[in-house]
Amino acid sequence: MWAGAGRPREGAERSRVSVHDDKEYVGFATLPNQVHRKSVKKGFDFTLMVAGESGLGKSTLVNSLFLTDLYRDRKLLGAEERIMQTVDITKHAVDIEEKGVRLRLTIVDTPGFGDAVNNTECWKPVAEYIDQQFEQYFRDESGLNRKNIQDNRVHCCLYFISPFGHGLRPLDVEFMKALHQRVNIVPILAKADTLTPPEVERKKRKIREEIEHFGIKVYQFPDCDSDEDEDFKLQDQALKESIPFAVIGSNTVVEARGRRVRGRLYPWGIVEVENPGHCDFVKLRTMLVRTHMQDLKDVTRETHYENYRAQCIQSMTRLVVKERNRNKLTRESGTDFPIPAVPPGTDPETERLIREKDEEDSLKGPILMGVPVPAAADAGDAAQNPKTDEGDPLAGFQSWIFKSPLHPAQAGPSQHQLCSGPCSYCHFALHPCCLPRDSEEIKFNKSMAAIWCHCLYFYQPLETKKILGPTFERVLKEGAGFWLLVGKTFLSYDRFQSLPRIQSGLSITLTTALLSRA
Amino acid sequence: MDPLRQSASPCSSRPSSPKTPPCEMLGYVGIEAVLDQLKIKAMKMGFEFNIMVVGQSGLGKSTMLNTLFKSKVWKCTLPGLAMPTPQTLQLKSVTHVIEEKGVKLKLTVTDTPGFGDQINNDKCWNPILGYINEQYERYLQEEILITRQRHIPDTRVHCCVYFVPPTGHCLRPLDIEFLQRLCRTVNVVPVIARADSLTLEEREAFRRRIQHNLRTHCIEVYPQKCFDEDINDRILNSKIRDRIPFAVVGADRQHLVNGRCVLGRKTKWGIIEGPTVGKPTTRKQTDLEIKSLLAAGRTQWRTWRTVSFLC
Numbered sequence: 001m002w003a004g005a006g007r008p009r010e011g012a013e014r015s016r017v018s019v020h021d022d023k024e025y026v027g028f029a030t031l032p033n034q035v036h037r038k039s040v041k042k043g044f045d046f047t048l049m050v051a052g053e054s055g056l057g058k059s060t061l062v063n064s065l066f067l068t069d070l071y072r073d074r075k076l077l078g079a080e081e082r083i084m085q086t087v088d089i090t091k092h093a094v095d096i097e098e099k100g101v102r103l104r105l106t107i108v109d110t111p112g113f114g115d116a117v118n119n120t121e122c123w124k125p126v127a128e129y130i131d132q133q134f135e136q137y138f139r140d141e142s143g144l145n146r147k148n149i150q151d152n153r154v155h156c157c158l159y160f161i162s163p164f165g166h167g168l169r170p171l172d173v174e175f176m177k178a179l180h181q182r183v184n185i186v187p188i189l190a191k192a193d194t195l196t197p198p199e200v201e202r203k204k205r206k207i208r209e210e211i212e213h214f215g216i217k218v219y220q221f222p223d224c225d226s227d228e229d230e231d232f233k234l235q236d237q238a239l240k241e242s243i244p245f246a247v248i249g250s251n252t253v254v255e256a257r258g259r260r261v262r263g264r265l266y267p268w269g270i271v272e273v274e275n276p277g278h279c280d281f282v283k284l285r286t287m288l289v290r291t292h293m294q295d296l297k298d299v300t301r302e303t304h305y306e307n308y309r310a311q312c313i314q315s316m317t318r319l320v321v322k323e324r325n326r327n328k329l330t331r332e333s334g335t336d337f338p339i340p341a342v343p344p345g346t347d348p349e350t351e352r353l354i355r356e357k358d359e360e361d362s363l364k365g366p367i368l369m370g371v372p373v374p375a376a377a378d379a380g381d382a383a384q385n386p387k388t389d390e391g392d393p394l395a396g397f398q399s400w401i402f403k404s405p406l407h408p409a410q411a412g413p414s415q416h417q418l419c420s421g422p423c424s425y426c427h428f429a430l431h432p433c434c435l436p437r438d439s440e441e442i443k444f445n446k447s448m449a450a451i452w453c454h455c456l457y458f459y460q461p462l463e464t465k466k467i468l469g470p471t472f473e474r475v476l477k478e479g480a481g482f483w484l485l486v487g488k489t490f491l492s493y494d495r496f497q498s499l500p501r502i503q504s505g506l507s508i509t510l511t512t513a514l515l516s517r518a
Numbered sequence: 519m520d521p522l523r524q525s526a527s528p529c530s531s532r533p534s535s536p537k538t539p540p541c542e543m544l545g546y547v548g549i550e551a552v553l554d555q556l557k558i559k560a561m562k563m564g565f566e567f568n569i570m571v572v573g574q575s576g577l578g579k580s581t582m583l584n585t586l587f588k589s590k591v592w593k594c595t596l597p598g599l600a601m602p603t604p605q606t607l608q609l610k611s612v613t614h615v616i617e618e619k620g621v622k623l624k625l626t627v628t629d630t631p632g633f634g635d636q637i638n639n640d641k642c643w644n645p646i647l648g649y650i651n652e653q654y655e656r657y658l659q660e661e662i663l664i665t666r667q668r669h670i671p672d673t674r675v676h677c678c679v680y681f682v683p684p685t686g687h688c689l690r691p692l693d694i695e696f697l698q699r700l701c702r703t704v705n706v707v708p709v710i711a712r713a714d715s716l717t718l719e720e721r722e723a724f725r726r727r728i729q730h731n732l733r734t735h736c737i738e739v740y741p742q743k744c745f746d747e748d749i750n751d752r753i754l755n756s757k758i759r760d761r762i763p764f765a766v767v768g769a770d771r772q773h774l775v776n777g778r779c780v781l782g783r784k785t786k787w788g789i790i791e792g793p794t795v796g797k798p799t800t801r802k803q804t805d806l807e808i809k810s811l812l813a814a815g816r817t818q819w820r821t822w823r824t825v826s827f828l829c
Contacts, residue, residue: 055685117692118638164576164683164712171637194684194715196785264717269788278786 043102045151046293047133049183050107051126051175052160053114056190061158061249062107064262064273065285068094087112087125108154114171123175130154130182134308153305156219156288156296157183160190161244167206168214176216182304184219184296186288187211192246192279193264193271200246207244218243221287222295239287245280248273564615564622566672568653570704571627572646572696573681574634577711581768582679583627607632607645628675634692643696650675650704677740678704681711682728682763686720689731697737705740708732713765714783721765728763739763 050058062068093106110126133152140149157179161172168176176185187207192200211218221240250273254263262273276282288296571579613626628649633642653674660670678700682693689697693708700706708728713721732739739762741755769782782789 053685054690055683055687115690117695118640120638162576162683163715164574164578165635166576169635174637191715193785193787194712196783266714266717266788269785271787 040101043104044293045104045106046297047106047108047152047154047156048288049110049126049130049154049157050160051110051113051157052188052190053162053171054111056160056162057247057249058109058158058160058190060251061188061190061247061281063251064249064281065288066094066096066105068096087122089125089129106152113175119171122171123178126175127178127182130179131308134182134305135312137305138309138312153300154183155293155300157185158188159185160188161207163189163191163194163203163246167203168210173210173214173216176211176218177214180217181307184299184304185216186219186284187244188284189244189246191248193248195246204242204244204246219296219299221292239283242280242283245284245287247281247284248279249281561620561622563669564624566624566626568626568628568673568676570630570646570650570675570678571681572630572633572678573711574683575631577681577683578766578768579629579679579681579711582709582711582766583768585768607642609645609649626673639692642692643699647699647703650678650700675704678706680706680708682708684710684712684715684724684765686716686724688724688727694731694735694737697732697739698735701737701739705742706737707740708763710763710765712767714767716765725761725763725765 048062050062052058088111090109090111091106092109093104096103096105108129113122113126116122130153133154137149137151137153140146159172159176161168176187179185189195189200189203189207195203221236223236248264248271250262250264250271252262252264253260254265254270255261256263256270256272261275264271264273272278273281569583571583573579607630609628609630611626611628613624615622615624617623630646633646636642657670657672657674660667680693680697680700682689697706697708710716710721710724710728716724731737741758743755743759767783771782771784
């Protein structure tokens with residue numbers, strides 16, 4: 001089924017051409033249709049956050065934008081209650097359907113923002129909420145069942161700027177600076193019907209200047225391709241120059257020029273919400289829903305979420321290194337001696353080291369790579385298990401694994417459904433928690449690599465000779481790092497440090513710690 | 519006391535206070551000429567009025583003052599040329615002498631830029647309170663001198679106009695804190711700034727809510743109930759109290775409406791006229807403030823003086 005089939009052609013021509021076309025076309029031009037059909041079935045979701053001082057018309061605008069009545073039964077807080085209030089985060093979810101397309105819209109509101117006398121760090125709860133959603137997604141993504149991940153990440157934040165001030169207030173600047181790396185910020189000039197057109201222009205210019213001056217990165221519209229038509233380009237340009245959008249919202253319908261429109265009735269005239277001459281409401285709605293919704297989601301996914309993820313993983317690495325460095329100082333003497341970091345690029349030396357350690361290790365017996373069940377560092381493996389006191393790097397590693405929020409044991413049983421099967425990410429190893437206690441697979445003399453990838457930790461038995469096999473390579477490339485236990489040596493590899501390449505393109509820097517045996 | 523003479527002049531219809539029984543005058547003495555003398559003297563001396571405006575930046579304080587006194591009392595800061603908000607609250611005073619129909623008024627306007635603009639607005643009212651008390655203190659010092667000046671320069675703040683942003687909800691914690699502290703020291707007149715952002719119903723609802731808030735927190739704004747002297751005062755004042763807080767729209771540009779030249783704001787959907795009769799705006803406020811505040815200022819002053827002597 002392709003586009004050509006429906007076209008009317010003359011008689012014999014048709015059959016000839018169709019047959020001819022059949023041969024020419026592969027038919028993947030229908031892929032967009034398939035995607036379209038699938039998405040329509042699945043529905044979309046979008047999370048929008050509204051932030052700003054109270055009384056700027058946030059709820060009214062949300063109702064106007066999506067033609068809903070989310071805040072119908074809202075009771076405004078009295079002044080007494082407001083004094084005691086801290087910033088709250090509330091969520092309203094609504095399912096909207098239009099022409100068969102479903103949208104699950106979640107509005108995140110921040111009542112209490114900027115209302116108190118002392119508003120220091122009142123943006124913290126908001127930032128924490130956004131980070132929490134990222135973390136939840138990170139966990140879900142690293143988990144086992146990734147089919148139905150609920151995406152609660154905030155895709156867009158509408159920040160309401162008061163029209164009564166002279167540009168941005170200190171609170172506005174602080175809020176936007178705290179959040180511009182976490183979420184797409186779209187600044188909005190609220191209650192624009194209090195301003196005359198020249199005032200609107202002046203304020204917009206001032207706000208744009210101040211945003212640039214303070215280095216705030218608001219959401220940038222993507223540049224349109226050079227092959228788009230002039231009309232579209234003009235529209236796009238106009239859109240870019242309308243930041244911040246001067247909007248008016250209304251919950252009431254009034255009669256204006258013979259039609260019923262959403263608007264506000266004043267003694268001196270009627271303000272129409274959807275009149276492009278009166279305010280930028282139409283532009284905002286077009287941008288948010290009709291043209292840039294997907295782009296907002298993409299930027300959230302590709303930029304903000306990735307930044308968060310990278311930060312998260314980096315901080316975990318640093319934690320480990322710190323832990324290990326700490327443990328180095330309190331280590332026992334004896335067989336332990338610090339191996340200085342091997343300068344990168346010395347491939348044969350690394351191999352030799354690994355080989356040496358391996359031989360040493362094989363003399364000593366199997367090493368159980370800590371089964372990370374806290375109560376179970378005991379049992380029959382106590383003799384072979386390395387000491388689990390503070391001075392032991394393995395213990396440090398173990399405790400670190402345990403304390404990490406990503407660990408399935410921490411996350412709780414519901415996160416971890418698999419008990420005896422390969423890791424769904426790499427398909428090769430078992431989860432540490434589900435390592436069978438007395439399994440044969442654990443007892444071997446070969447070095448075990450504990451590979452820490454972003455989908456949690458898994459252990460892969462390796463033969464040292466085949467240390468850089470293709471699967472392992474893939475895992476190393478896609479994971480964040482790994483720990484390699486070779487004999488008594490712990491090797492760690494951190495992808496985020498820039499390392500030269502060896503062998504098949506990956507290098508190992510030895511940041512070593514020694515294990516002490518019981 | 520001598521028996522008083524009957525009066526045949528129309529001045530017998532003058533209302534008298536209930537305390538003293540009306541005296542019957544027989545013949546014309548000419549007491550009312552004293553009024554003229556007072557008037558002449560007052561015109562020579564001129565009046566003094568000190569007004570302070572408090573509110574967040576951008577609420578139209580300067581514009582309102584200009585509209586109120588129909589002259590460029592205060593230079594309005596345009597958004598493009600605004601100075602950066604000062605870190606601490608500073609008070610700026612400007613004195614003008616304006617004249618109308620031979621009556622001179624020495625008007626001192628005190629502005630408070632930076633009020634409520636910071637992130638942490640704790641104790642932002644302290645400089646204001648300090649300033650007001652300082653003026654009272656100065657006057658007191660002059661008053662208790664043995665040889666006083668004939669006319670002590672009066673720098674006491676007679677009225678403080680507090681601008682409430684038109685959120686449409688209710689008073690914010692900052693507003694309440696400020697009003698609670700200041701209503702005991704100075705006459706406070708709360709005003710809904712930039713009222714053209716509210717429709718009539720919203721305005722009424724907002725006004726009721728603010729009145730409710732003021733009652734709940736025992737904030738006595740001007741005109742205070744306890745200073746009502748007689749029944750007429752009370753009637754007049756209660757009418758005014760019903761309209762507090764006033765919703766104001768300041769405008770300093772002239773536009774042509776129906777052949778008239780009015781001060782207003784021109785938008786795409788209509789022209790908002792500044793002082794108009796139908797709206798409880800700046801006109802009423804002018805009358806209210808200038809005429810009675812001077813008198814009420816004296817009562818406040820008496821209270822402050824008593825208090826300062828006691829402690």
